[in-house]
Amino acid sequence: MSDEAPLLDTLRSICGDAAVLTGGDMAAYATDWRDMFHGKPLCVVRPAETAEVAQCVAACAETGTAIVPQGGNTGLAGGATPDDSGTQVIVALDRMTAIRRIDPVGMTIEVEAGAILQTVKDAAGDENRLLPISLAAEGSARIGGLIATNAGGVDVLRYGMTRGLVLGLEVVLPDGQILSRLRHLRKDNAGYDLKQLFIGTEGTLGIVTAAVLRLVPQPRHRATALIAVPDIASAIALYARAQDEVGEALSAFELISGAGLDLVAEHMGQTAPVTADWVLLIEAGSSLPSLREAAEKLLETAFEEGWATDGVLAESEAQADALWQLRESLTEAEGKAGGAIKHDISVPITGIAAFLQEAGNMLRAVAPEAKFNVFGHLGDGNLHYNVMNVTREDAAKVNAAVHDVVAAHHGSISAEHGLGQYRVAEWARLASQPEHDLTRRIKDALDPDGLINPGKVVPKRG
Numbered sequence: 001m002s003d004e005a006p007l008l009d010t011l012r013s014i015c016g017d018a019a020v021l022t023g024g025d026m027a028a029y030a031t032d033w034r035d036m037f038h039g040k041p042l043c044v045v046r047p048a049e050t051a052e053v054a055q056c057v058a059a060c061a062e063t064g065t066a067i068v069p070q071g072g073n074t075g076l077a078g079g080a081t082p083d084d085s086g087t088q089v090i091v092a093l094d095r096m097t098a099i100r101r102i103d104p105v106g107m108t109i110e111v112e113a114g115a116i117l118q119t120v121k122d123a124a125g126d127e128n129r130l131l132p133i134s135l136a137a138e139g140s141a142r143i144g145g146l147i148a149t150n151a152g153g154v155d156v157l158r159y160g161m162t163r164g165l166v167l168g169l170e171v172v173l174p175d176g177q178i179l180s181r182l183r184h185l186r187k188d189n190a191g192y193d194l195k196q197l198f199i200g201t202e203g204t205l206g207i208v209t210a211a212v213l214r215l216v217p218q219p220r221h222r223a224t225a226l227i228a229v230p231d232i233a234s235a236i237a238l239y240a241r242a243q244d245e246v247g248e249a250l251s252a253f254e255l256i257s258g259a260g261l262d263l264v265a266e267h268m269g270q271t272a273p274v275t276a277d278w279v280l281l282i283e284a285g286s287s288l289p290s291l292r293e294a295a296e297k298l299l300e301t302a303f304e305e306g307w308a309t310d311g312v313l314a315e316s317e318a319q320a321d322a323l324w325q326l327r328e329s330l331t332e333a334e335g336k337a338g339g340a341i342k343h344d345i346s347v348p349i350t351g352i353a354a355f356l357q358e359a360g361n362m363l364r365a366v367a368p369e370a371k372f373n374v375f376g377h378l379g380d381g382n383l384h385y386n387v388m389n390v391t392r393e394d395a396a397k398v399n400a401a402v403h404d405v406v407a408a409h410h411g412s413i414s415a416e417h418g419l420g421q422y423r424v425a426e427w428a429r430l431a432s433q434p435e436h437d438l439t440r441r442i443k444d445a446l447d448p449d450g451l452i453n454p455g456k457v458v459p460k461r462g
């Protein structure tokens with residue numbers, strides 16, 4: 001036995017010496033993607049299979065050691081970053097990357113939790129199938145993390161959140177037991193749907209080790225347009241018409257502010273073909289060849305009705321990709337410009353214009369120097385309402401101002417990124433007593449010793 005904590009020796013005996021990282025080797029795992037949360041783990045353990053995860057969790061449970069599950073570490077709520085006590089163990093799933101099975105007829109894929117989203121999408125694409133989760137972090141985010149955060153992204157409008165794509169799950173419970181329901185079934189009403197406990201709960205109730213996901217047909221044609229709109233009301237009118245004209249083929253309806261496009265031009269060297277205070281990135285996809293005609297008709301209507309002032313319909317895949325590049329560069333451009341206090345809010349889509357007006361008024365009073373980078377999934381009523389040019393010291397009052405307007409609109413303070421450690425205090429401030437009580441009872445029932453991702457999602461005991 002070494003002179004380090006005996007637990008480290010146990011973890012080494014389970015996973016092998018090379019799979020237990022300490023000291024400087026832990027650096028990439030100890031800080032989040034935005035470099036906003038900085039933890040000090042006891043160690044990082046990288047199991048190679050589910051049985052090893054289970055043994056590691058059991059060993060930690062025995063010694064009363066807290067665990068932080070981690071996937072691609074791209075989460076935007078600090079959920080995968082440990083505290084700075086030097087006592088928590090990061091269980092990283094990044095060695096469990098196998099794609100176990102694809103069924104192109106049943107339209108399912110079974111993968112380990114550490115598989116990277118892009119790799120899984122490529123494997124599905126090889127079978128002419130699509131895993132419809134699309135987000136700018138897809139080259140790094142891992143399936144377990146996507147499930148644990150119930151990730152959204154730009155395809156939610158058509159295909160729903162990650163939750164709706166999860167058919168089966170394998171999970172290591174806080175006591176080290178393995179719950180395995182890796183069923184390739186679309187229908188399974190036999191008892192409680194236990195997998196739901198682990199989707200969107202950010203690794204606070206167990207560790208996802210593998211999943212069966214639903215695939216959809218790969219659309220053969222896509223139409224992508226960047227449209228300048230005179231105001232938000234016109235954007236909403238165009239959205240309603242798009243639902244009528246291209247219906248279920250509509251997969252993305254994204255809003256970008258002119259200020260955001262300016263950031264992308266200045267810091268990423270990418271220039272948009274249209275500019276305005278508000279711009280829409282719209283995409284539809286279909287197996288049917290008539291899609292382009294329908295898209296052209298929709299744009300004609302938009303100009304006739306005065307909902308659009310300028311716009312381009314991509315003529316090639318490369319042009320469509322370049323339009324998407326503008327959207328996907330917003331976060332990085334914002335970071336290069338000094339960062340922002342981020343909000344990931346949703347309100348009913350018909351309330352978006354009023355929300356923007358009221359939140360803007362509120363912030364002018366609270367932080368008069370504030371600048372904004374607002375973009376997001378307008379079709380889902382979900383905006384990334386990012387406030388720039390304010391100090392970190394002002395974060396609490398800026399957050400409270402924005403979230404109070406969200407609450408007044410019966411919206412959500414976390415549409416897709418989760419609570420992690422970043423938003424847990426604001427959730428605690430705004431949630432009702434029954435929500436507090438039930439959340440605490442579920443946590444205590446599954447993790448009575450509070451060892452799985454403590455301090456995330458569920459507020460600490462008062």
Ligand SMILES: Cc1cc2nc3c(=O)[nH]c(=O)nc-3n(C[C@H](O)[C@H](O)[C@H](O)COP(=O)(O)OP(=O)(O)OC[C@H]3O[C@@H](n4cnc5c(N)ncnc54)[C@H](O)[C@@H]3O)c2cc1C
Pocket residue numbers: 033068069070071072073074075076078079080093113134135136137140141142143144145146147148149150151152153154202203204206207208209331416417420453456
């Ligand atoms: C540039 C960029 C763009 C993004 N765009 C979007 C977007 O459009 N929509 C969106 O929803 N998100 C977006 N995100 C956020 C992020 O990509 C997602 O939250 C993603 O699902 C996180 O996956 P991950 O593997 O990186 O998880 P991590 O960051 O490693 O972990 C996230 C949370 O899940 C838990 N967790 C991780 N793996 C497991 C597991 N196997 N079992 C149990 N718990 C686990 C962690 O403890 C943590 O609480 C974006 C992030 C970036 C950097």
